[in-house]
């Protein structure tokens with residue numbers, strides 16, 4: 001795991017690094033709004049951010065970088081935050097989150113609701129909790145000018161994978177005020 005001020009370990013190219021060019025032709029790496037993360041952090045007390053860089057980690061000093069490859073390494077036991085790249089490897093990230101929970105890790109994952117995909121039907125039933133977010137998240141970096149926030153074009157859910165597995169409890173959850181926009185209720 002990378003620590004603040006320390007170069008990330010490993011020199012091989014990351015297996016699943018997603019460069020810009022994903023969701024609606026923009027970056028697949030939109031950042032979680034801090035108010036949403038902080039609400040979840042106060043509940044779960046995250047010890048690691050499983051997909052991040054020095055400049056966008058939500059758990060400074062305890063994140064897994066693309067160079068280390070969060071898909072390839074074990075995650076620390078405790079509560080781990082994951083907002084994965086929403087590109088082609090998204091299904092691998094959700095599978096990894098489930099596998100880590102089976103090893104004893106509690107993984108909280110922010111995903112787009114894609115109930116037409118194979119990964120959704122394969123893995124979501126094994127989550128302990130599914131929180132369907134009411135409204136659209138304003139991701140950081142989703143706007144036209146780089147760091148500007150903009151309501152996402154897709155609905156989101158927070159999946160909680162724990163060693164208890166599924167079937168999941170289904171909840172309908174309001175977003176923190178600053179982190180949401182619009183919303184069909």
Ligand SMILES: C[S@@+](CC[C@H](N)C(=O)[O-])C[C@H]1O[C@@H](n2cnc3c(N)ncnc32)[C@H](O)[C@@H]1O
Pocket residue numbers: 014015016017018028029030031032033049050051052053056057058064065066067068069070071082083084085086
């Ligand atoms: C959607 S962003 C999330 C950033 C931050 N963790 C957050 O929640 O706001 C996904 C991050 O995962 C990084 N990433 C991509 N592939 C990765 C890999 N194989 N291992 C670890 N991180 C990776 C990207 O560079 C990007 O910083």
